[in-house]
Amino acid sequence: GNSVTQMEGPVTLSEEAFLTINCTYTATGYPSLFWYVQYPGEGLQLLLKATKADDKGSNKGFEATYRKETTSFHLEKGSVQVSDSAVYFCALKTGANNLFFGTGTRLTVIP
């Protein structure tokens, strides 16, 4: 079946620190992979995506590379800001199936 396993949080970093949030997946077939971000009190926003192996999704300084050999899609950012404080969700979708979400990782960036 399909599942997503995310690094458990919460994660607390100082401003300008390097961020990695781990995400691994199990899927039937060849999934598309997504990272969503949820700011306090809001819905989810698509942050980036990758649709095939070795693709790199990027947006707002965040990056994630689709690694088929390790079934991973880790989220990284070189220098986090206070405004990046949010909950981050990794997700996958195969064909006509619905999106499968990880449990989310809360990031807090302190000045």
Place this chain on the structure above:
Amino acid sequence: DGGITQSPKYLFRKEGQNVTLSCEQNLNHDAMYWYRQDPGQGLRLIYYSQIVNDFQKGDIAEGYSVSREKKESFPLTVTSAQKNPTAFYLCASSPTMSRQGPIGDYGYTFGSGTRLTVV
């Protein structure tokens, strides 16, 4: 601008009452979804609809009902049978479905959510 609108933002329900959460989209998306989010937890799928006048149960459909009479609208009713309804409810939509599945590898567009509290 196209988007997906949920209302109200905050909703209070008395014990034993049914309440309906609104979700409207003007993105011309065929598929719509309802998720529940509890504090510190991920998203759990309640119901989804791939086309008008058709919908399927998700993982936690008990105590909820939906309708899909129009492409743009997918209201969720939280019935008195739902014993623990206090949660954050998120509606989402995704682009046109072909017979083989979604056209393109799109994610979902989410609304800004409705926070339901039982008083």
